[in-house]
Amino acid sequence: MSIEIRNISKRFGNFVALDNLSLDIPTGELVALLGPSGCGKTTLLRIIAGMETPDAGSVLFGGQEATHIHARERQVGFVFQHYALFRHMSVFENVAFGLRVRPRKDRPSEAEIRERVMGLLKLVQLDWLAPRYPSQLSGGQRQRIALARALAVEPKVLLLDEPFGALDTKVRKELRRWLRRLHDEMHISSVFVTHDQEEALEVADRVVVMNRGHIEQIGSPDEVYSSPASPFVYQFLGNVNVFHSRLHGAWAEVEREGEEPGSASIAFVRPHDIELDVAPLKGGMTAGVLHVHRIGPVVRVELEHDGETIEVELTRERAASLDLSVGKTVWIKPRQAKVFAAEAAGPTARQPFLF
Amino acid sequence: MTARRATAEPRWVRLLLTAVALGFLFLFLVLPLIAVFWEAFAQGAQAYWEALKDSEARSAMLLTLTIAALVLPFNIAFGVAAAWAIAKFEFRGKSLLTTLIDLPFAVSPVVAGLIFIILFGAQGFFGSWLAANDIKIIFALPGMLLATLFVTFPFVARELIPLMQAQGRDEEEAAISLGASGWQMFWRVTLPNIKWGLMYGVILANARAMGEFGAVSVVSGHIRGETNTLPLHVEILYNEYNQIGAFAAATVLAFLGLVTLVAKTVVEWRMRKETEMLTADLPPEKTELPPIAATEHP
Numbered sequence: 069m070s071i072e073i074r075n076i077s078k079r080f081g082n083f084v085a086l087d088n089l090s091l092d093i094p095t096g097e098l099v100a101l102l103g104p105s106g107c108g109k110t111t112l113l114r115i116i117a118g119m120e121t122p123d124a125g126s127v128l129f130g131g132q133e134a135t136h137i138h139a140r141e142r143q144v145g146f147v148f149q150h151y152a153l154f155r156h157m158s159v160f161e162n163v164a165f166g167l168r169v170r171p172r173k174d175r176p177s178e179a180e181i182r183e184r185v186m187g188l189l190k191l192v193q194l195d196w197l198a199p200r201y202p203s204q205l206s207g208g209q210r211q212r213i214a215l216a217r218a219l220a221v222e223p224k225v226l227l228l229d230e231p232f233g234a235l236d237t238k239v240r241k242e243l244r245r246w247l248r249r250l251h252d253e254m255h256i257s258s259v260f261v262t263h264d265q266e267e268a269l270e271v272a273d274r275v276v277v278m279n280r281g282h283i284e285q286i287g288s289p290d291e292v293y294s295s296p297a298s299p300f301v302y303q304f305l306g307n308v309n310v311f312h313s314r315l316h317g318a319w320a321e322v323e324r325e326g327e328e329p330g331s332a333s334i335a336f337v338r339p340h341d342i343e344l345d346v347a348p349l350k351g352g353m354t355a356g357v358l359h360v361h362r363i364g365p366v367v368r369v370e371l372e373h374d375g376e377t378i379e380v381e382l383t384r385e386r387a388a389s390l391d392l393s394v395g396k397t398v399w400i401k402p403r404q405a406k407v408f409a410a411e412a413a414g415p416t417a418r419q420p421f422l423f
Numbered sequence: 424m425t426a427r428r429a430t431a432e433p434r435w436v437r438l439l440l441t442a443v444a445l446g447f448l449f450l451f452l453v454l455p456l457i458a459v460f461w462e463a464f465a466q467g468a469q470a471y472w473e474a475l476k477d478s479e480a481r482s483a484m485l486l487t488l489t490i491a492a493l494v495l496p497f498n499i500a501f502g503v504a505a506a507w508a509i510a511k512f513e514f515r516g517k518s519l520l521t522t523l524i525d526l527p528f529a530v531s532p533v534v535a536g537l538i539f540i541i542l543f544g545a546q547g548f549f550g551s552w553l554a555a556n557d558i559k560i561i562f563a564l565p566g567m568l569l570a571t572l573f574v575t576f577p578f579v580a581r582e583l584i585p586l587m588q589a590q591g592r593d594e595e596e597a598a599i600s601l602g603a604s605g606w607q608m609f610w611r612v613t614l615p616n617i618k619w620g621l622m623y624g625v626i627l628a629n630a631r632a633m634g635e636f637g638a639v640s641v642v643s644g645h646i647r648g649e650t651n652t653l654p655l656h657v658e659i660l661y662n663e664y665n666q667i668g669a670f671a672a673a674t675v676l677a678f679l680g681l682v683t684l685v686a687k688t689v690v691e692w693r694m695r696k697e698t699e700m701l702t703a704d705l706p707p708e709k710t711e712l713p714p715i716a717a718t719e720h721p
Contacts, residue, residue: 119596139599146600152593156615166601169611214597221601 069130069224069257070095071116076125078111085111086122087281095130098251098258100272102265104304108281109261110229116259117227118142129224142225145218149230151210153202159213160198163188166221188216191250208239215247219254226251228260232267244271265305269293277301299408302336309342309378311335311405337402339381344369345399346390352401360392367392371400459677463670474671482648483656484675490564490639490652491632494571498628499621502579507613509580510587511595524581527574535573536641539566562644567652570638575628582624583617590616619694626690630683634676 071093078086085108093099101109114120116127118139126135134142154162161168163185167176176184189195192212202210211231218226231247232240248271251258262268268275269289277284277292277300284304285297296302303310311334343349355371355378367387371378380400382390392398464471474480508514509521527535541547543560553560560566594616598608614621636654643650645659653676660669 117600119600139596140602140604142600144600146597148593148597150593152597154594154597154612154615165598165603165611169598169601169603169607217597217601 071225071257071259072128072131073112073116074126074128076112076115076122076127078108078115078120078122084281086115088125089282090125091276091283091286093257093259095257096255097273098248098260098271100268100275101259101261101278102268102275102304103263103278103284105263107278109263109278112278113227113229113259113261116225117144117146119146143221143223145221145223145226147211147214147218147226147228147231149233151202151207151214151234153210153214153217155202157201158198159189159194159200159202159205160185162202162213163217163220165217184220188220189213191219192216206239207235208243211235211243215250224256226254226256226258228258230261230263232264233262240267247271269305277304279304296336296406299334299336302406302408307339307379307381309337309339311337335402335405335407337405339368339379340366341403341405342378342380343401343403344371344380344382344386344390346396347399349399349401352399354397355400357392357394357396357398359394360387362387371398373400456677459670459673462666463674465670466667470667471671471674474665474668475675477668479648479651480656480668480672483651483653483672486564486567486651487633487653490567490571491629493568494575494632495625495629497572498575498579499625501576502583502624502628503617503621505580506583506587506617509584511592521584524577527577532570532574532635532637533641536570536638539569539573539642543569561642562646562650564650566642567639567650570642571632571635574635574638575631578628578631579621579624582620582627586617586620619690619697623687623690623694626683626686630680633679 071091073089073091073093076086076089077084087108089108089112091112101112103109111120115122118134118137122135126133128134129142154165157165164181167181167184170176186195186198189198192215194209194212194216197205197209197213202213205213211234215231228247232243235243244267247260260271269292272289274286275289275292276286279300285292285301287295287297292301293305296305302308343352345352353373355373357369358372358377359370361368361370362384365384367382367384369380369382369387369392371380378400390398463474505520505524509517509524540561542549543553543566544550545554545561547561560569594612595608598612603611634654635652636658639652640655640658643652643655645651645655647659651659653672657669657672657676660672
């Protein structure tokens with residue numbers, strides 16, 4: 069079922085959580101709401117679920133007005149960051165809960181409930197845990213049970229609030245690939261909230277990048293990474309070097325087309341989009357090596373140019389062939405850069421790599 | 424010299440502290456308890472039973488149990504409602520409500536009793552209206568119930584607020600999103616989660632309800648065989664130099680206290696066991712997930 073969000077606003081006291089936000093989620097898509105904490109992504113998810121009421125705007129499910137439908141009638145499956153399993157019920161009873169609370173006339177028989185619950189537990193590959201209690205499960209198992217419980221009521225929409233946030237890295241990676249495959253099996257619309265860019269880029273069909281209560285960009289994972297629509301998106305997705313125009317010798321010509329000469333601009337360059345060589349590069353500039361960090365498959369080189377730090381990422385092979393050492397002078401040149409007007413970058417440009 | 428941990432106190436300090444603590448315990452708890460039973464049985468078991476079988480003593484016991492039983496449902500209802508409101512919702516005046524719940528602990532029980540006299544007494548605000556409609560509150564059971572309620576209502580709420588705050592709202596929200604009604608959510612999710620805390624609060628409130636003297640004394644009127652609770656009965660008999668009767672009644676109160684102590688310990692033990700269960704060591708994470716079989720789609 070498709071979800072349409074129309075001009076939603078929500079405040080908490082003086083804090084504007086959502087500012088006139090609109091979003092369409094087509095049927096069957098897995099959409100990630102990505103943004104820093106406090107950007108309103110969880111509030112948006114809770115409004116879709118009916119757990120918060122928007123101050124203004126409306127939510128439509130499959131084209132039908134749903135803004136004032138109570139959470140229990142929305143047929144929405146909700147998965148919480150901290151699982152929210154019923155601690156005094158066995159795994160079986162947790163999954164059966166949604167079926168047992170149905171009005172008598174809609175309630176399946178005990179045999180049907182049993183069949184349905186065991187089917188779901190098989191789906192999440194935890195049928196052998198049915199008699200256990202949530203406290204006896206690991207984090208990853210709990211989250212899969214929470215998912216099975218949400219699916220038991222045959223929701224039209226599945227909402228996940230930072231579903232892997234409380235898990236450790238290895239389990240998280242395993243589980244999110246598994247969620248992707250599960251989503252492809254279920255054919256329902258899913259929305260999940262995350263602050264982890266890697267997670268959003270890997271799992272989602274579409275990524276909605278949010279900041280300060282509004283949407284910065286909507287696009288496929290590739291789109292939002294390779295052509296960010298705003299300085300914020302550029303900085304939030306991956307590392308970036310920020311250059312202010314007119315400050316950097318050979319690179320000072322960063323002025324946009326159609327812009328009056330002299331207006332301030334900011335150029336963004338990803339660390340892996342900078343060419344680095346020990347021999348002079350045409351149109352490049354020189355920099356001194358400050359640090360060389362070997363981080364798994366990549367080597368991150370910190371350079372010093374004119375009193376500022378620039379980060380460059382190289383493959384291990386490239387770094388080995390260059391034989392970099394601290395204090396060495398190298399040549400650098402951007403392969404591609406993105407330029408924004410300085411005021412567009414404005415207050416959002418407070419990221420670690422701003423010089 | 425034997426090796427000892429750098430943080431350990433010298434032996435004499437430890438012995439002194441233990442002796443002081445045990446000495447106090449003996450002087451103020453064990454000795455009085457022994458004295459109560461000693462005095463009660465001073466003229467033998469026969470006299471003790473006679474004192475307990477006295478009709479006024481029996482009616483005092485009955486009244487104490489009646490008041491405790493009648494106050495209980497109100498305490499549960501108020502405690503759960505107040506704790507729920509405070510722990511799970513944000514609203515104006517929340518901190519004021521939290522403070523007000525503690526009021527009975529701060530106010531002297533005698534003052535609490537006087538409040539009800541001022542409100543419902545013959546010369547009180549509602550006195551003439553009550554008299555005109557032939558409703559008796561002061562010097563009757565309703566007044567004693569009100570006074571007991573006043574001094575006992577914080578116990579359940581105080582016990583539940585931190586518990587419910589720690590548990591958060593997630594489980595209730597999950598229940599609602601799964602289609603549960605408000606009642607279903609309360610009976611199936613909220614109540615099972617707070618039952619031991621609730622029990623603990625009820626035991627404390629009950630002990631206070633049975634042992635309350637000050638507030639009840641003010642509103643009861645001390646009508647023998649009618650508005651005398653067990654603690655009031657003890658006082659009356661003692662003032663009349665009826666040592667055996669006073670101490671026999673006191674043993675009943677002491678016995679109720681011991682029962683409370685045992686019940687409290689059992690509930691505490693259950694609570695601890697349950698929290699231990701919640702923080703039990705988790706089995707190792709199983710990270711290998713086999714592929715999803717399409718046929719298992721529910």
